[in-house]
Each structure stands twice: as C-alpha cells, then as structure tokens.
Amino acid sequence: MSLAIPPRDPEVTPKRLLILAVPALAIGVLSALVLWALNSVAAVLDSALWDGIPGALGVDPSGWWIVLVLTLTGLAVGLVLQFMPGHGGSDSATTELVEPPQPLGNLPSLVIVTVLALAGGVSLGPENPIIAVNTAIMVAMVARLMPSVPMQLTVLLAASGTIGALFGTPVAAALVFTGIVAALKSGGALWDRLFLPLAAAGAGSFTMRLLGQPAFAFDIPVYGAPQALDLLTGTIVAVGAVVIGLAMLAAFPIVYRAMHSLRYPVIVATAGGLLLGLLGLLGGPITMFKGLDQVGELLQDPDKYDAGQLAAMAGIKIVALLVAASAMFRGGRVFPATFIGVALGMLGHALIPSLPLGLAVGCAVVGVLLVVTRDGWISIFVAVAIAGDITILPMLCIIVLPAWLLVSGAPEFRIAAPKQDPASASTPSPPVAAD
Incomplete structure (x- = not known):
C-alpha cells in the first residue's frame, strides 16, 4: 500500500519562490525593526516609571508605587481607548495570534496602548498587538509596491517575521504555521508553502540577533538520560x-x-x-x-x-x-x-x-x-x-x-468578539468563550 503524493501546485515554482523571497526577507527585517522600536520605546518609559522617577522622588518602587503606576496606566490606556481615533484596535481578548489586517488608522492608538501596557507592568505580552501592527503596515506597503502579491500571503509573511523576531528563531514560526499550511486544501509540497514564511521568520529572528536581543537565555541543568x-x-x-x-x-x-x-x-x-x-x-x-x-x-x-x-x-x-x-x-x-x-x-x-x-x-x-x-x-x-x-x-x-x-475538546482561550466594538459601544454584548 502506497500513499498518494498530491501534485505540485503549478503556481509554486522555484523561480516564483526565489522572486518572492526578496519581499519575504524584507518583510522579516522590517517586522523585526518595528518590534525592536516598540520594545525600545517601552523600555525607555519602563526605566522612567520604575527607576528614574521613583529614584528622583526617593520612593520605593516595590511598594505603593506599583498601585499608583498601574492605576494611572489603566487610566491612560482607557482614555486612549475611549477617545483616540481607532480606539486601540481590536480587543486582544477577542483575537487570535494572527488576524486579518486592521485599518492603518487603528495603529497609532494600538501602539500607544501597547507601549503603555508593556512599560506600566501589565501582565500581557507584545505578540498579538505587534503582529497586528506589522500585518497592517506590511499589507499596505506590499499592496502599493507589489500589488500582484496576494494579501493573505503578506499577512502570513508579516506574522512569520514577527514571530521569528519575538522568539529569536524561525523554527517557532515554522511550527506555528505548519498547522495553517496543512489546512490548505490545495495540493503541493509542504515545504514549498513554508518556504516564504520561513524566509521572513529567519530574517526577523536574524535581525533581532543583530540588534542584540536574544529571546531565550536561561541556565537550567541538562536533563540527561531519560528515566x-x-x-x-x-x-x-x-x-x-x-x-x-x-x-x-x-x-x-x-x-x-x-x-x-x-x-x-x-x-x-x-x-x-x-x-x-x-x-x-x-x-x-x-x-x-x-x-x-x-x-x-x-x-x-x-x-x-x-x-x-x-x-x-x-x-x-x-x-x-x-x-x-x-x-x-x-x-x-x-x-x-x-x-x-x-x-x-x-x-x-x-x-x-x-x-x-x-x-x-x-x-x-x-x-x-x-x-x-x-x-x-x-x-x-x-x-x-x-x-x-x-x-x-x-x-x-x-x-x-x-x-x-x-x-482537545475545550474552547479557545479567547472571548467571542461582540458584534460591535466595545471601545465605541456603551453596552457590549455578553462575552462567551470562543468555540
């Protein structure tokens, strides 16, 4: 008994992959630079909030200062969500790691609330919003410079580059998108479809390494022989x-x-x-x-x-x-x-x-x-x-x-998105765990 191998997608040729590898690498580098810039701004604000200001005031940053800073962070984020155009984009509680691109008008408020949360000590990571930011930017850029590139591919490349930069290795993106690629109905070799996302992820992770920001570096004793x-x-x-x-x-x-x-x-x-x-x-x-x-x-x-x-x-x-x-x-x-x-x-x-x-x-x-x-x-x-x-x-x-x-039988760890944006609605729909 033999397994039938699906025919190669005629649109996926070595020449096309080589041509598209150029924007893929560029997207990976740009995605890493945007992540680095956002982290750098957050780090400056972090240093001011938790070292500079309390040091100048002679305040213990591990005491009541924590309550003050996080409350003011919440107030600042809330003001942006309430009044600034774009309202901080989609509520992260309702989104998956990779979503369709948001309007460019959402990005300024999304960047501001993300930086405030990262610097203010909020227990959330940068992955969802920075993927959203990079996706929106790259889709707009590629649509203008290379309109023949499908939007879905640009989304995939921007997310891959960002994930590669976040985790410091393209393997993370390859693993994340293996499931997405495997779900595609069209035939073709898996590595043909992973080629461009892996190029973007590799460029993103390599750029972050050049910028001196490895993601994981912990010292734990080696496990050794299994028992x-x-x-x-x-x-x-x-x-x-x-x-x-x-x-x-x-x-x-x-x-x-x-x-x-x-x-x-x-x-x-x-x-x-x-x-x-x-x-x-x-x-x-x-x-x-x-x-x-x-x-x-x-x-x-x-x-x-x-x-x-x-x-x-x-x-x-x-x-x-x-x-x-x-x-x-x-x-x-x-x-x-x-x-x-x-x-x-x-x-x-x-x-x-x-x-x-x-x-x-x-x-x-x-x-x-x-x-x-x-x-x-x-x-x-x-x-x-x-x-x-x-x-x-x-x-x-x-x-x-x-x-x-x-x-396997549990719902996803996110809230089903309400029909209207809670940032602009006074009575958001009742939330439920997403199936």
Whole structure:
C-alpha cells in the first residue's frame, strides 16, 4: 500500500519562490525593526516609571508605587481607548495570534496602548498587538509596491517575521504555521508553502540577533538520560498544569463580563489598572510585566523559592493575566502564560524532587500553553527553548499526548468578539468563550 503524493501546485515554482523571497526577507527585517522600536520605546518609559522617577522622588518602587503606576496606566490606556481615533484596535481578548489586517488608522492608538501596557507592568505580552501592527503596515506597503502579491500571503509573511523576531528563531514560526499550511486544501509540497514564511521568520529572528536581543537565555541543568519514572511524574505535572489552565479558561469569560459591566473603556481600564496594581503589590514586581524577564529571574536561583511562594506567584500571575486581558489592555497571552508554566513547573519539582527541574518546567509550560494556544508544536517548542535542553524533547513528545486529550475538546482561550466594538459601544454584548 502506497500513499498518494498530491501534485505540485503549478503556481509554486522555484523561480516564483526565489522572486518572492526578496519581499519575504524584507518583510522579516522590517517586522523585526518595528518590534525592536516598540520594545525600545517601552523600555525607555519602563526605566522612567520604575527607576528614574521613583529614584528622583526617593520612593520605593516595590511598594505603593506599583498601585499608583498601574492605576494611572489603566487610566491612560482607557482614555486612549475611549477617545483616540481607532480606539486601540481590536480587543486582544477577542483575537487570535494572527488576524486579518486592521485599518492603518487603528495603529497609532494600538501602539500607544501597547507601549503603555508593556512599560506600566501589565501582565500581557507584545505578540498579538505587534503582529497586528506589522500585518497592517506590511499589507499596505506590499499592496502599493507589489500589488500582484496576494494579501493573505503578506499577512502570513508579516506574522512569520514577527514571530521569528519575538522568539529569536524561525523554527517557532515554522511550527506555528505548519498547522495553517496543512489546512490548505490545495495540493503541493509542504515545504514549498513554508518556504516564504520561513524566509521572513529567519530574517526577523536574524535581525533581532543583530540588534542584540536574544529571546531565550536561561541556565537550567541538562536533563540527561531519560528515566521511565519521569514519564509518569512529568505527565502528572503536565496534566496538573492543563487542569489549572482549564480553570483559568473557565474563569476568563466571567472576569471579562465583570470588567465590561463597567461599560466605559476609561473606567474598565482604570479599574483594571488598580486591580493589577494591588496584585503587583501583593506578588511583587516578579509577577508583573509580560513575564519573559521574570522567567529569567525565577530560574536564576530556583532554590530561592519554596512551594508556597511558587504557588502564590503562579496564582497571582493567573489572576493578573485574566484581569489584564479582560480590562481592554492590548497584549498577548503567550508570554505571561509561559511565566505561569515555569512557576508551576518549579512547583512540580519542589513537590516531586526526583523529577528534574528542566523536565518539570518543560512539562508545565506545555500544559499551560496547550490551553492558551491550542497548538502542540508551539507549546513543545517554547518548553524546549525555556529549558534550553533538546534532551527533554522525546519525553515532551510523549507527555504532550495525554495533556492534549484534556485540551482537545475545550474552547479557545479567547472571548467571542461582540458584534460591535466595545471601545465605541456603551453596552457590549455578553462575552462567551470562543468555540
């Protein structure tokens, strides 16, 4: 018995791929530069808010200053959402990682609220809004300069370049878009269809490396030789992380509905900022911001934290993520979810000392990200990248299977978009988890 190989798409030729590789590489570089610029502006504001101003005033930035800054951040974001043209674009709680391009008029307000959230300590990452920004810019540019390039391809390339830049490697984008490409009905070789997105992702990640911003650089002991018992204990940690993630998923529409009952964006975001400030005061700066730098802080000295502290940090970050995503802040959920997974993995290692730290962290990251992304490949990739250890990959490829069975029937980790934009409507439609 042989498998039939679908015929090559006649439109996908080496010559066409070579010609389109030029704009693909350019899109990857430009996507990385936009990400770098946004991160740089956010870093300057971050430094002023959390170092410069409190230092000049002689204020402890880990005390009541957290509540003040996050409340004012919420107020500023709310004012932009309420009154500025574009209203910050689509609510991140209702969007997937890759969406159709937004109007260019949305971008100024979207960039402002994203920078404010990143600098102000909101528990959301840059992935959703920066992909939206790059997608809109690249679609407009390519439509003007190369109108023959399909819009869908430009969207794919812009998202690929941005994901490659975000994670510092084109492999992340290749894994993310494997599922999209596999879903295409037309025939042809998979690598023909991955060729251009991989070119954009490679250019994006290479550009970020040239700019001196590697995404993942953590020091965790190498796992070493696999042990049969680790399959059992690793599965327990992964399944436990999935259960916690599913509880977070169930709470998402409830928190979203509660926050949006305040009706007006300026009130919703200000109240959200106040709540995030109180959570930051409770959990400290390590439970704030997008979470990637804080993962490094956690893993720098794992023995510094006991099981109770790790459970508390994971719990506070979960609540902070739900509040931030529900209070109309613009940002992604992958990075804060990764922090939650790392904290839960360290908790698993603390409770099961025989389970190596790297594998425990990888299993928990897989469990949480399966719920948040509904993508096994990207969950495994991030887990291996965080652990920095390829030897855990075979274990994760087995452990992910029972975890996926728990997730496969669950809804997506986003809110079904209301019929009208809540930024311009006084009574948004009741939210539900997206099926």
